[in-house]
Amino acid sequence: MKAWRVHSNGEPREAMRLEEVPDPEPGPGRLLVRVRAANVNFPDALLCRGHYQVRPPLPFTPGVELCGEVVAAGEGTATAAGTRIIAQPDLPHGAFAELVAVDEARCAPAPAALDDAEAAALHIGYQTGWFGLHRRARLRSGETLLVHAAAGGVGSAAVQLGRAAGATVIGVVGGPEKASVARELGCDAVIDRHAVDGVRGLAEAVKEATGGHGADVVYDPVGGDAYTASTKCVAFEGRIVVVGFASGTIPAPGLNHALVKNYSVLGLHWGLYNTHDPAAVRACHGELVALAERGAVKPLVSERVPMEGAADAVQRVADGTTTGRVVVRP
Template sequence: MKAWRVHENGEPRDVMRLEEVPDPEPGPGRLLLRVRAANVNFPDALLCRGHYQVRPPLPFTPGVELCGEVVAAGEGTATAAGTRVIAQPDLPHGALAELVAVDEARCAPAPKALDDAEAAALHIGYQTGWFGLHRRARLQAGETLLVHAAAGGVGSAAVQLGRAAGAKVIGVVGGPGKAAVAKELGCDTVIDRRAVDGVKGLAEAVKEATGGRGADVVYDPVGGDAYTASTKCVAFEGRIVVVGFASGTIPAPGLNHALVKNYAILGLHWGLYNTHAPAAVRACHDELTALAERGAVKPLVSERVPMEGAADAVQRVADGTTTGRVVIQP
């Protein structure tokens, strides 16, 4: 089969190679999947660079989530051949391949309401959004949610989930093209960070949009200046959910500032729930499936890229030039 592999760390476009490798075989408790779609995530670029919190041995295949069809099952499994599932493969054998063997426990039924590319993009980003907004920040209907990078893969999921929860959503984006995407996603207010005066201007724009109150919940996958601006426009008893650092800058929170303004800083590492609360992950999948079935959420797939274009796609996601989700379809 064909699979993308990384033999040394560096920029995705430079280090990813499409190679012929042996077909995997499912062991006990595992399923062999034919990959129908693999969603590109920012962590794929970090894995290539060697900057992710998990560093698989070289060589490895990137790709942390997929939609696939079961073609064979190992001993002790109950999923029938032909079943369409979404799954998280175990690195170093990631999703950017034609075939992947995965633990049955890391698979869930693909929602019928979504096609392969949409289903591949439903899992990590939407699970992260749901746990961040509901389990960590306890977002309530009528509250104001501020989403940074609202036109991106992670941000677009949070926008849809916020609207489904009955929140007023303010989306922050970089550029008029992304502003149009955020508006189409349903943001009540869209702020182009490039059109305001830095951190101060962004904070003032949020306060203006909220009548001076600020945002009740901030969803931040960016860090850096985005986080700094958030601390200046978070409401009384507001909650800032720290999801990631796409800017490349990890903030150093001023805890005295959090104390004086009476807001909470909430970290979210969704992957830990797979270890500490797997039942909650499956319950979240059921909730996301129900939301998809009634049309309340639908992953924004901006590009469907053939297998040969995967390295370039991962690079463009890393560079922040894409909107929504870029999905590889072998």
């Protein structure tokens, strides 16, 4: 079969190589899956660079989530061949391959309401959004949600989940094209960070959009200046959910500032729930499927690229030039 592999760390476009490798075999408790769509995530670029919190042994295949069809099952499994599933493969054998062996416990039925590419993009980004907004921030109907990088894969999921929860959603984006995407997603207000005067201008724009109240919940996958601006426009008893650092800059929060303004800073590492509370992950999947079935959420898939385009796709996601989700179709 064909699979993309990384033999030495570097930028995705240079580090990833498309190679012929042996077909995997499903061991006990595992499923052999034919990949129908593999979603590109920012962590795929971090894995290539060797900057992710998990560093698989070289060579490895990137790709952290997929939609596929079960073609064979190992001993002790209950999933039938032909079942359409979404799954998280175990590194170093990631999703950018034609076939992948996955742990049955980390699989879930693919929603019938979504096609393969959309289903591949429903899992990590939407689970992260759901846990961040509902489990950590306790977002309530009528509150104002500020989403950084609102036109991106992670941000677009948070926008849809916020609207489904009855929040007023303000999206922050970079550039007019992304602003248009955010409006189409349903943001009630959109702020182009390129059109305001830095951190202070962004904070002032949020305050203006909220009549001086500020954002009750901030969803931040960016870090850096985005986080700094958030602290200047978060509301009384507001909650800032730290999801990631796509800017490359990890903020150093001023706890005295959090004290005097009476806001909370909440970390969200969704992967830990797989270890500490897998039942909550399964329950969340049920919530997301129900939202997808009634049309309240639908992953924004901006590109469906062939297998040969995977390395370029990961690079473009890393460079921040894409909108929504880019999905590889083996």
